[in-house]
Amino acid sequence: MSERDEPKILELYKTVYEVANDKNSYVEKSTAMLNALSENRLSEEEKQQWLSYAGSIFASYLAVKLYEERGNEQYHLSDEGLDQVLDFFLNGDSGQEVTSVGIYACAQQLTTKDPMRCYELTRTAFSIYPELAGILGVAYRYEGKAAEEHITDECPFCGSRGRDIIPYYCSPQVLKLNDKPVFPPAKLWMKCERCGNYFTYNFPKENVGTINGHYTNDKSDIILKNKFSLSDYNQIFQQFKSMTSGNEYLEIGVGTGEMLAVALEFGYHTDAVEICREDCERISSALGVEIKWCDINDFETEKKYDVIVMGDVLEHVIRPVEVLKKVKQMLAEDGILWISTPNYNSAYARMQRFAHCMWHELNHYTYVSYETLKELLKKMRLEIVHYDMSIRYVGSMELFIRHAK
Numbered sequence: 516m517s518e519r520d521e522p523k524i525l526e527l528y529k530t531v532y533e534v535a536n537d538k539n540s541y542v543e544k545s546t547a548m549l550n551a552l553s554e555n556r557l558s559e560e561e562k563q564q565w566l567s568y569a570g571s572i573f574a575s576y577l578a579v580k581l582y583e584e585r586g587n588e589q590y591h592l593s594d595e596g597l598d599q600v601l602d603f604f605l606n607g608d609s610g611q612e613v614t615s616v617g618i619y620a621c622a623q624q625l626t627t628k629d630p631m632r633c634y635e636l637t638r639t640a641f642s643i644y645p646e647l648a649g650i651l652g653v654a655y656r657y658e659g660k661a662a663e664e665h666i667t668d669e670c671p672f673c674g675s676r677g678r679d680i681i682p683y684y685c686s687p688q689v690l691k692l693n694d695k696p697v698f699p700p701a702k703l704w705m706k707c708e709r710c711g712n713y714f715t716y717n718f719p720k721e722n723v724g725t726i727n728g729h730y731t732n733d734k735s736d737i738i739l740k741n742k743f744s745l746s747d748y749n750q751i752f753q754q755f756k757s758m759t760s761g762n763e764y765l766e767i768g769v770g771t772g773e774m775l776a777v778a779l780e781f782g783y784h785t786d787a788v789e790i791c792r793e794d795c796e797r798i799s800s801a802l803g804v805e806i807k808w809c810d811i812n813d814f815e816t817e818k819k820y821d822v823i824v825m826g827d828v829l830e831h832v833i834r835p836v837e838v839l840k841k842v843k844q845m846l847a848e849d850g851i852l853w854i855s856t857p858n859y860n861s862a863y864a865r866m867q868r869f870a871h872c873m874w875h876e877l878n879h880y881t882y883v884s885y886e887t888l889k890e891l892l893k894k895m896r897l898e899i900v901h902y903d904m905s906i907r908y909v910g911s912m913e914l915f916i917r918h919a920k
Contacts, residue, residue, distance in 0.1 A: 567608075574609035574617065581620035582651075597621055601636075615644035622701075626685045627869065630703055633685035634717070637701035641689075648689050648700065655692040657700055665720045670707035671835055671881060672714075672891060679709040682716070686875045698877050710890070713859065713882040720833050720880075737801040739772050743907045748777045751853065754901065754915060756781070758851045761821025765845065767811050768828040772798035779804070783822065788814045811838055819847040827908065829856040830879045836891070843895055843918075852897070852916040855905055860884040863910040873910055885912055892916060 577600070584590040592600060604617035622636035641647050641657035648655035669676045682705055689700035703716040764783035768790070769775050775798065778785050787806040789795040795808040807814055812834065823846055832838050846852055857873040858864065859882050864871050873882065883891075889899055898919045905911035 570607075571609060571613070574604070574607060574613050578604070578609075578613050578617035578620055582616060582623070585620060585623040591624055592621075597624060611644040612647075612650065615640040615647045616650060618643070619647060622685075623687060626687070627683075630682035630685040634682075634701045634703040637685070637687075637689075638699075641700050648692065651689065653689055653692055654694055655689060655700070656696060658696050665718055667705075667714060667716055667718060667720070670705075670710060670712065670714060671833065672712045672883075672887070673707060673710040675707050675709040680705050680707055682706075683713060684869055684874060686869075688875055688877060691875060691877060695877065702875070702877075704874065704882070711884065711887040715880050718833075718880050737797060739776070739798070739801045741773060742771045743773060745773060745777060747906055748774055750903075751913065752777060752781045755822050755851055755853070758900070758915065758917070759821045759847075759849055761847060761850065763818060763820045763847070764822045764824070765818075765820040766824045766826070767842070768826060768831075769794060769798045769806060770826065772802060774824060774826055775804070776802055778822075778824075786816070786818070786820075812841060814841075816845065818845070819850065820845055821847050821850045823850065823852045825853065826855045827911070829854060829883070830876075830881055833880060835881055839891070839895060839897075843897060846918065848918060850917065853913065854888075854916065855908070855911055855913045856888075857882060857908070857910055858885050858912040860886065861904070861910045861912060867910070871910055885914075888914070893919070 581590060581600070601618065601621050604614050604621070607614065609617070618636055619640035622633045622640065625633035625636070642659065645657040645659075647657065668680060670680060682703060684704045686702040686704065687700075688698065688702040692698055692700065697719050699717050699719070701717075704713050705716045706713050762783050764778050764785045766775050766778065766785065766787040769787050771794075775785060775787055779802065785804055787798075787804065788811050789798070789806050789808060790810055792808055795806045799806040811832075823842055825842070829835055829838070842852060857879070859873070864873065873879065885899075885902065892899065896919045897916050899914050899916050901915035903913040905913050
């Protein structure tokens with residue numbers, strides 16, 4: 516069990532830890548009660564008190580054990596067994612803390628087996644005890660709104676609904692939610708059977724709001740720190756130079772500013788769009804370039820760009836098809852569109868399955884593969900001319916795309 520998962524000593528664990536830390540007292544008390552029971556010396560009220568005492572210990576121990584051993588096959592319950600345990604917690608009187616952890620522990624056995632039920636049980640657990648994350652060692656309080664209001668039941672890639680959409684995986688993203696109350700405690704991934712892509716059922720879409728405007732500060736002492744080695748971008752830009760001779764460059768989503776800085780070194784005339792105000796201001800100030808602070812769908816220009824870069828952006832956008840159509844309109848006839856995005860059919864993703872971090876990234880709304888994205892681009896009269904495995908993000912792909920001939 517990782518340090519992150521190790522439970523803290525909160526109210527849920529009081530009974531269990533009291534027993535563990537004072538075994539002799541517990542044994543003496545239990546022995547005395549058992550003897551009194553066998554000799555029929557306890558009143559009905561005393562019997563109920565003893566049963567409640569023993570029951571609280573069992574419920575606490577069971578909840579903790581099921582959670583701590585959730586990855587252990589030995590503790591995987593059958594359907595019937597799981598229903599019995601859930602009934603025990605849902606209809607018992609174990610207290611909010613014990614009940615919520617017990618339900619949550621049961622939910623974790625259904626992440627792939629029954630993802631929708633896992634999601635619903637997680638909501639139930641956090642509704643019963645909104646401070647549940649604190650017991651799991653995470654500074655997060657459930658507010659309810661994120662899990663209840665921003666539901667997507669239509670594929671953002673092909674528009675399919677109904678039977679074409681199936682629950683695929685429920686990520687326990689609460690373990691990553693320190694001080695991030697906008698996100699729900701579970702992330703439910705849906706699969707579109709029609710086009711093959713994945714999207715998030717309960718993503719807080721309203722919080723991806725944007726504000727139009729410009730921000731430029733040419734006089735600043737801000738120093739940008741590299742997230743990756745700048746030389747990691749050399750081969751990418753060498754490809755740009757070999758594929759198109761133009762110098763008009765548009766970057767959508769500047770992130771940490773590394774790629775934009777490299778574009779300047781390679782002599783490109785740069786424009787940039789960034790949805791995050793803090794990133795926009797910081798990168799603009801440090802590099803001394805103008806960055807448009809807006810959603811790409813709200814970016815207006817008459818220019819045609821020789822190179823358009825979307826580095827790790829596609830998985831974040833709410834309307835990916837609209838974005839790609841707009842980008843195509845801005846791409847010069849012999850221009851290159853570069854997209855970096857996670858690939859659920861990558862070698863690493865296949866090997867790691869649901870342990871792969873991309874299933875658990877908070878800000879990711881969609882998840883594509885090379886095959887599904889290729890089909891979508893084909894319908895738009897765009898073609899992939901070069902494929903690279905990303906050396907920056909394990910499990911991601913880097914695609915060089917141009918207008919189809």
